[in-house]
Amino acid sequence: MAELHSIRARHEFRGLRTVEHFFTVPLDHGPVEAWAGHNGREAIPGEESITVFAREYTSTEHSAEDAARLPWLLYLQGGPGGRGNRVTSLSGWMKAAAKDFRILMLDQRGTGLSTPIEFQSLARRGDAERQAEYLAHFRADSIVADAEMIRRILGAEPWTVLGQSFGGFCALTYLSFAPEGLRDVLITGGLAPLQGPAERVYRATFRRVAARNAEYFAWYPEDRGRITRIMRHLADQPEHLASGERLTPERFQMVGSFLGGNTRVDALHYLLEDAFIETATGPRLSEAFLEQVRSLVSRAGNPLYAVLHESIYAQGEATKWAAWRVLEEYPEFESSADEPLLTGEMVYPWYFVQDPALVPFQPVAELLASKADWGPLYDTQRLATNTVPVAAAVYQDDIYVDHALSMETASAVRGLQPWVTDAFHHDGIGEDGEGIFRRLLGLVRPGS
Numbered sequence: 001m002a003e004l005h006s007i008r009a010r011h012e013f014r015g016l017r018t019v020e021h022f023f024t025v026p027l028d029h030g031p032v033e034a035w036a037g038h039n040g041r042e043a044i045p046g047e048e049s050i051t052v053f054a055r056e057y058t059s060t061e062h063s064a065e066d067a068a069r070l071p072w073l074l075y076l077q078g079g080p081g082g083r084g085n086r087v088t089s090l091s092g093w094m095k096a097a098a099k100d101f102r103i104l105m106l107d108q109r110g111t112g113l114s115t116p117i118e119f120q121s122l123a124r125r126g127d128a129e130r131q132a133e134y135l136a137h138f139r140a141d142s143i144v145a146d147a148e149m150i151r152r153i154l155g156a157e158p159w160t161v162l163g164q165s166f167g168g169f170c171a172l173t174y175l176s177f178a179p180e181g182l183r184d185v186l187i188t189g190g191l192a193p194l195q196g197p198a199e200r201v202y203r204a205t206f207r208r209v210a211a212r213n214a215e216y217f218a219w220y221p222e223d224r225g226r227i228t229r230i231m232r233h234l235a236d237q238p239e240h241l242a243s244g245e246r247l248t249p250e251r252f253q254m255v256g257s258f259l260g261g262n263t264r265v266d267a268l269h270y271l272l273e274d275a276f277i278e279t280a281t282g283p284r285l286s287e288a289f290l291e292q293v294r295s296l297v298s299r300a301g302n303p304l305y306a307v308l309h310e311s312i313y314a315q316g317e318a319t320k321w322a323a324w325r326v327l328e329e330y331p332e333f334e335s336s337a338d339e340p341l342l343t344g345e346m347v348y349p350w351y352f353v354q355d356p357a358l359v360p361f362q363p364v365a366e367l368l369a370s371k372a373d374w375g376p377l378y379d380t381q382r383l384a385t386n387t388v389p390v391a392a393a394v395y396q397d398d399i400y401v402d403h404a405l406s407m408e409t410a411s412a413v414r415g416l417q418p419w420v421t422d423a424f425h426h427d428g429i430g431e432d433g434e435g436i437f438r439r440l441l442g443l444v445r446p447g448s
Helices: 092-097 119-123 128-135 140-154 166-177 198-219 222-236 249-260 264-272 287-297 303-307 322-327 359-370 380-384 403-412 433-444
Strands: 005-013 016-026 049-059 072-076 102-106 159-164 182-188 276-279 282-285 390-395 416-421
Touching: 016 140, 049 140, 072 140, 072 166, 092 433, 102 140, 119 128, 119 359, 128 359, 140 166, 159 166, 166 182, 166 380, 182 433, 198 222, 198 249, 198 264, 198 322, 198 403, 222 249, 222 264, 222 282, 249 264, 249 287, 264 287, 303 359, 380 403, 390 403, 390 433, 403 416, 416 433
Parallel strands: 072 102, 072 159, 159 182, 182 390, 390 416
Antiparallel strands: 005 016, 016 049, 049 102, 276 282
């Protein structure tokens, strides 16, 4: 049996120290009742295990000896399918946190150095059915079981958790099933709906995205015509990305991801302003524009985001491509609309046809969309009697995690203190991470 924990490298540069931790955990922690309340479960000899990687960050303002005595803060990043941040200096929320904490930056299972999943590695599992069975172990419940096992391996006291976006979803799962491992919880843009089908999420977020489109076009009215022109051009004139695949009108709509940010929304305008270039055969989309778009519409770097996306809402029922079905209620997002709107983070079945990086995942994605026996992600009764201090930044106009659904969740978690603001969008922690972190920490630790 592999050792449970190893440290393979330590580094020091630009005011920070890093320690690289590798942990061995079970692929299948078993049902929630098998590990919840028992600080996790070690792998049993003979059963399958995976590796989970985490990088520890501390500030050189503390001596190495003093840093080793600091309490832990576990950071759970957005996703699904996103690895932990790789930073080269302490800034934003990390600069604030490093004054009082040792930060553990987790590569959630399947990402980064944590037994990563790509189509080549997934193919080793066998056919699509076996692949789907494997991927069912990569949701928030398994991530939390990993984290709680890691805490015990490290010999850590109950720790602070900071969850951004999907990381906040995981934090709510942690509160549901292993609250004894938590001292306090901070959540930014990540109060997940605790109940109900995925459809209610997409009905809310389609409305938010439509409103954000309107806001954007009020700022940049010239871009309304530019987007329509690009969409019509792509429908009539084949344009190909450098990787060879065709850029379709509906894939172009994915640049609406810019709309979820504070400063990135203005970057959308700069992307669009020089989309066309004159050629001997007439106007075409420029290579510079196409390359920028390629980085926005390809899932080559994080395929799990698309493969597992709707499953993060699934509890006891199949999602059946919920966003795709709800889209029928919002014809203004159809690529054939007179003035089509840009989309948000929704995932559609055609992604797995049009994006070469996702084509190998198409059979397993279909199986996961039809899977109906998903286990629970939250314990609403446990959350209703919660005793762990929790504070959450709720962004009024968030197009990814709806404000109304977030407030519904806030009211269902005993003692949760929401800070509602219209000053930030979903990426607020990147805009003023230091200020947001200090505000939330002050809510759970008054006087700190």
